[in-house]
Amino acid sequence: MNLLEHESKAILKSAGISTPKGTLLTSTEDTPTQSFPIVLKSQVPTGGRGKAGGVIVVDSEATLRPAIKKLFELTIKDFRPSSLLAEEKLSIARELYLSLLVDRKTASLKLIAHTNGGVEVEENKEFASWLVEYVRPDFDMLGQELANYYDLQEHAFELQDLIQNLHTCLKKNDALLIEINPLIITEDNQLIAGDCKITLDDAAAFRHPEWQFETKPTETNFVTIDPQGNVATIANGAGLAMATVDAAYDAGLIPANFLDIGGGANTESLLKAFHKIIKYPNVQAIIINVFAGITQADEVARAIIAANEQIPQLPPLFIRLAGTNYEAARLLLDTANIPLKSTLKECLSAAKEAIDA
Numbered sequence: 021m022n023l024l025e026h027e028s029k030a031i032l033k034s035a036g037i038s039t040p041k042g043t044l045l046t047s048t049e050d051t052p053t054q055s056f057p058i059v060l061k062s063q064v065p066t067g068g069r070g071k072a073g074g075v076i077v078v079d080s081e082a083t084l085r086p087a088i089k090k091l092f093e094l095t096i097k098d099f100r101p102s103s104l105l106a107e108e109k110l111s112i113a114r115e116l117y118l119s120l121l122v123d124r125k126t127a128s129l130k131l132i133a134h135t136n137g138g139v140e141v142e143e144n145k146e147f148a149s150w151l152v153e154y155v156r157p158d159f160d161m162l163g164q165e166l167a168n169y170y171d172l173q174e175h176a177f178e179l180q181d182l183i184q185n186l187h188t189c190l191k192k193n194d195a196l197l198i199e200i201n202p203l204i205i206t207e208d209n210q211l212i213a214g215d216c217k218i219t220l221d222d223a224a225a226f227r228h229p230e231w232q233f234e235t236k237p238t239e240t241n242f243v244t245i246d247p248q249g250n251v252a253t254i255a256n257g258a259g260l261a262m263a264t265v266d267a268a269y270d271a272g273l274i275p276a277n278f279l280d281i282g283g284g285a286n287t288e289s290l291l292k293a294f295h296k297i298i299k300y301p302n303v304q305a306i307i308i309n310v311f312a313g314i315t316q317a318d319e320v321a322r323a324i325i326a327a328n329e330q331i332p333q334l335p336p337l338f339i340r341l342a343g344t345n346y347e348a349a350r351l352l353l354d355t356a357n358i359p360l361k362s363t364l365k366e367c368l369s370a371a372k373e374a375i376d377a
């Protein structure tokens with residue numbers, strides 16, 4: 021899940037990273053405690069607020085109320101804010117880009133930087149990037165190289181600290197991404213996180229009772245792996261779900277998602293999963309691999325039949341079912357003309373054939 025800017029900044033701050041002094045306004049009557057000029061920022065879970073008019077600099081008392089009112093009423097990419105962040109206005113000398121993220125391809129962390137941060141970052145090409153070990157990376161080297169890249173040699177130690185704090189922060193909070201854009205160098209040469217976006221790993225929610233954010237983690241164990249993937253996967257039990265994803269890769273397919281439907285899977289929760297799956301633009305097959313235990317195979321079969329009837333654009337299903345109530349499930353699926361495969365391997369090769377055809 022994506023956190024709001026003020027939630028992300030609170031996490032940065034507790035990780036020892038400098039952020040502007042801010043107050044949160046939750047109604048049009050609230051008053052910022054900063055002295056003018058103040059920057060007012062709409063707290064919506066999307067970027068591009070600057071370009072959409074969601075960031076307003078207020079110079080005096082006279083223009084404060086109208087600006088607050090305007091921001092509360094402004095919809096940005098379908099989102100209306102329920103709060104605004106008021107911050108002291110910084111005097112900006114440079115706007116840089118810096119992020120640390122989990123890189124699935126290399127199975128490590130990646131630090132990404134650009135000398136040109138701020139609202140135009142999407143136009144940038146050729147970001148600089150460094151692999152960052154999950155355990156004991158060489159912060160000394162990273163700090164030095166980042167300082168050279170930004171041409172900020174006098175800030176090398178500070179950048180080293182920043183990378184180290186980001187690294188600790190990402191691991192401790194089970195974040196998938198921490199993006200600081202812009203990373204600001206002020207006129208008086210301070211390094212401050214001007215804006216921040218943090219994406220937390222929903223699958224880790226169970227070990228973070230402190231996650232009390234405006235957005236809630238998704239309640240199923242549905243994780244997007246590659247939004248451009250060509251197959252979706254559904255399995256029960258985390259181990260079987262992981263094995264299914266791995267086997268799909270091995271068969272030359274690109275899994276879009278990981279889904280452990282768990283023990284309590286029912287028609288409703290499966291339908292929800294199918295509705296998420298059809299949003300992936302390239303998925304051409306769905307692999308269902310269920311070893312029924314607490315989840316009963318006939319319940320899964322009923323969900324599959326319901327999905328097939330209710331979602332006309334559902335890609336072809338390749339299903340392997342085993343375990344509790346298998347016979348009942350087979351009969352139900354037979355009657356509905358939905359074929360079963362006897363092994364996962366058969367599902368995968370049939371899916372691959374269908375996609376390549």
Ligand code: GDP
Pocket residue numbers: 040059061066067068069070071075107108109110111112115137138139201202214215
């Ligand atoms: P985003 O457009 O949603 O990424 O919102 P940001 O928080 O990154 O703000 C967009 C832009 O507003 C920044 O790139 C800055 O140029 C500008 N901005 C934000 N805060 C300040 C500030 O304190 N001082 C100044 N001068 N500009 C700011």
Ligand code: MN
Pocket residue numbers: 138139201202215216
């Ligand atoms: Mn930004």
